[in-house]
Amino acid sequence: xxxxxxxxxxxxxxxxxxxSIKCEQNLGHDTMYWxxxxxxxxxxxxxxxxxxxxxxxxxVPNRFSPKSPDKAHLNLHINSLELGDSAVYFCASSNPxxxxxxxxxxxxxx
Amino acid sequence: xxxxxxxxEALRLQEGESSSLNCSYTVxxxxxxxxxxxxxxxxxxxxxxxxxxxxxxxxxxxxxxxTKKESFLHITAPxxxxxxxxxxxxxxxxxYGxxxxxxxxxxxxxxP
Numbered sequence: 001x002x003x004x005x006x007x008x009x010x011x012x013x014x015x016x017x018x019x020s021i022k023c024e025q026n027l028g029h030d031t032m033y034w035x036x037x038x039x040x041x042x043x044x045x046x047x048x049x050x051x052x053x054x055x056x057x058x059x060v061p062n063r064f065s066p067k068s069p070d071k072a073h074l075n076l077h078i079n080s081l082e083l084g085d086s087a088v089y090f091c092a093s094s095n096p097x098x099x100x101x102x103x104x105x106x107x108x109x110x
Numbered sequence: 111x112x113x114x115x116x117x118x119e120a121l122r123l124q125e126g127e128s129s130s131l132n133c134s135y136t137v138x139x140x141x142x143x144x145x146x147x148x149x150x151x152x153x154x155x156x157x158x159x160x161x162x163x164x165x166x167x168x169x170x171x172x173x174x175x176x177t178k179k180e181s182f183l184h185i186t187a188p189x190x191x192x193x194x195x196x197x198x199x200x201x202x203x204x205x206y207g208x209x210x211x212x213x214x215x216x217x218x219x220x221x222p
Contacts, residue, residue: 041195041214041215042212043154043197048209090154092153096201097159100156101155103152103153104152
């Protein structure tokens with residue numbers, strides 16, 4: 001069984017579009033996260049959710065909005081996509097302590 | 111400002127040639143230091159957690175150690191399958207709850 005899964009794995013879209021990335025974890029963890037890994041491979045936290053409440057929101061544009069329908073899911077919605085949004089986005093979960101990451105979603109904005 | 115740096119940026123070893131990777135950190139309210147391995151096209155995979163200076167953890171050919179300012183990942187007699195990017199991260203607790211800061215990683219290549 002996959003512990004943390006994300007869909008889609010690849011996403012190619014045009015500037016100005018709105019897109020979503022889905023994440024699910026079956027580990028029973030209380031906290032989920034979204035990370036962005038840029039072309040230089042730097043992994044930077046975007047959001048974390050604990051029991052469906054946003055507890056961290058780094059300096060991320062408000063075009064990005066996390067939504068958690070339940071403890072096992074944390075989706076990422078992105079409005080008005082820009083070229084600079086191209087990156088790999090990772091979902092992760094923890095309880096607390098070490099994090100378990102999903103396989104990543106490679107977003108390409110053209 | 112909280113910061114995590116890693117050195118070297120890249121490391122090429124011959125199979126069996128032992129070496130160490132460094133992770134230096136400056137962070138307030140440290141709540142753990144984590145090592146991950148990341149293979150190309152995949153998400154980071156958890157390796158170790160260290161909580162206090164002097165602590166050591168081992169797994170196969172890897173051994174992680176922690177001081178008050180840095181951590182080392184020692185690789186003994188590496189094999190080509192150890193080739194990956196090794197990431198270090200610190201967890202801090204601030205007004206917003208737990209938060210993680212990752213270093214830029216060390217790309218390790220082990221040649222047969």
